Amino acid sequence: MAGPLPLGDPAPSDGRLPEDLPIDVGAPFSAYLHVPFCRVRCGYCDFNTYTSSELRGARQDEYADTLGLEIALAQRVLADAGALRPMNTVFFGGGTPTLLPAGDLARMLDGAVDAFGLTEGAEITVEANPDTVTPSVVRTLVDAGVTRLSVGMQSAVPHVLAALDRTHQPENVRTAVEAAQDAGLAVSVDLIYGAPGESLADWEASLEAAVALEPDHISAYALIIENGTKLARQIRRGEVPAPDDDLQADMYELADSRLAAAGFEWYELSNWARASHGAESAAGNRSRHNLAYWRGSDWWGFGPGAHSHVAGLRWWNVKHPAAYAQRLAASESPAAGTERPDARARLLERVLLESRLAEGIAVAAIPEQNRPRVAGLIADGLVDAAAALKGRIRLTLRGRLLADAVVRELTD
Template sequence: MAGPLPLGDPAPSDGRLPDDLPIDPAVPFSAYLHVPFCRVRCGYCDFNTYTSSELRGAKQEDYATTLIGEIEIARRVLGEAGALRPMDTVFFGGGTPTLLPAGDLARMLDAAASAFGLVDGAEVTVEANPDTVTPAVARTLAASGVTRLSIGMQSAVPHVLATLDRTHDPENVRTAVAAAKDAGLAVSVDLIYGAPGESLTDWETSLDAALDLESDHISAYALIIEDGTKLARQIRRGEVPTPDDDVQADMYELADARLAAAGFEWYEVSNWSRAASSRSAEVNRSRHNLAYWRGNDWWGFGPGAHSHVAGLRWWNVKHPAAYAQRLAASESPAAGTERPDEQSRLLERILLLSRIREGIALDEVPSANRTRVAGLIADGLVDPVAAVKGRIQLTLRGRLLADAVVRELTD
């Protein structure tokens, strides 16, 4: 289970949005649907997830109906605020969404589409554990309107999977990808690098295996050791070594080189998309994740899910049982809310936009910090050609030191 929820103001029990919220109907709207169930908790995971022994009365078989109750509240709340918009993207995350029957996922998607509508060509993604994807599951998801499957491969090396407490059979990744493709779904593969004991050769093996799958999109995330996780405790007790930052940097550079050589283009620090024949690689980017990085509006459904509309943020109660109790009483499941000031929003915008390929316009950076851009160029962190054109875009070295770039632009 994840750590405590953020501090904030109490959320209204009816979910009502502030009357003075400056909602722009032109801003794209997305939905995130959280499915908090896992068969086992991976040792590195800090997400809001629950195994069957931790549900305390909440039932997986009731979950779809419960979440649809929040969709009904969202439709009322956004309708009253004059903010109903069709969804540009939908993302089922977790947890393991595909632990639920595919029909339950289809029912939740249908409820959301009925409540808000979907734009033409909407992107609808489902995260999946490879052990849970069968041809029948993939066909049901595709028939329901899902367009994309994001498969948690993490590694192709058994001892790395064991360190991460990943229980799936590596061979099932290929089976899952094939099932998704046969059903007409786009495919993304997720990798994690830098696990304790993982060598550069191990990582190379995983990259080669991922490329051999011929997916449309690959995410590669550096392992972060989160407080309170099993892996953090193992490191603290000296049972496994601490991940090496220099090795992780070498792994990132290897990934970028291998992926570029295979026709992939980076579009966010940890994400690459493949050019599809004559089409741009933009076609295969995750539009849902770009919605977060660009600061669009979204409603997060499910226990612990976070939402953002016009600068207002709120988050739901964490436990599935508490979530179900709120909705059974026809109350909003929101636990808290905050409305960051203009300065905080600006800092967040710089943090997020600087991570994507297009970068951020120089004139959005506080004027007192713009003089530091020359130093960032000299240090090889920012693209000089883009800077002359008025945009701050990270180089490969800049991606490795993205946090340092942000500090220079915001401190």
């Protein structure tokens, strides 16, 4: 289970939005559907997920109907606020969404589409554990309108998977990817680097295996040790080593080099996309849903512990699936708290997120008194000089490795 929810103001029991919220009905709108179930808990994971022994009365076979109640609530709330609009992207995350029957995922998607509608060419993604993907599952998802599958590969090396407590069989990654590709889905694979005992050679083997799958998109995330996780306790007791920052930097540089050589373009600090056959640009294979987060668009997060954002207002749901179901059964909003960040917090978040993108952030978005610092960042090799002359702060490869330091320099 994830850490405690943020502190915030009480959320209204009916979920209504403030009357003074400056909603732009022309702005993009996305939906995140959280499926909080896992067969086992990975030692590094801090997401709001639950194994069968932790559900305490919540039932997986009722989850699709329960989430449907929040969809109905969201439709009423957004309609009352004059903010009802079609979805540009939909993302099923978790947990392990494909631990539910594919038919349940299809019903959840149908409910969201009936409530909000879809824009033309909307991106609809499902995260999947390789062991839960079969041609039958894929066919059901495709028939429901899913356009993209994100496969949790993490590593191709058995001892690295074991260190991460991942239980899937490495060979099933290819089976899952091929089933998705044969059905016409776009495919992304997720990797993690810096696990205890992982060498640079191990990481290179995982990169080679991922590239050989010929996916449209690859995400590569540095392992972060979250408080309260099994891995954090193991490190604290000295049972396994903590991640080595220098080794992780070497791994990132290797990923960027190897993926570029294979035709992938980085567009966000941890994400690379490849141009589809016959396309001139890789932009079409970028995760449009994640770009919505990084660009501060509006989204409603459905499910236990899910976070939402509309016109600067943020709220988050109660964490446990049983509490979530009880709220909705009583015709109450599952929101546990809400906040409206002040100008300082909004600026920090904007710089933090937009500077991660290959397109960078406008120099004009930086506080005027901090803009002279851009010259120092260029001198240090952290920001691209040519882009800065055109009014954009764009990180170099070295800048990507030290992105947090760049953000502090631009916002302090």
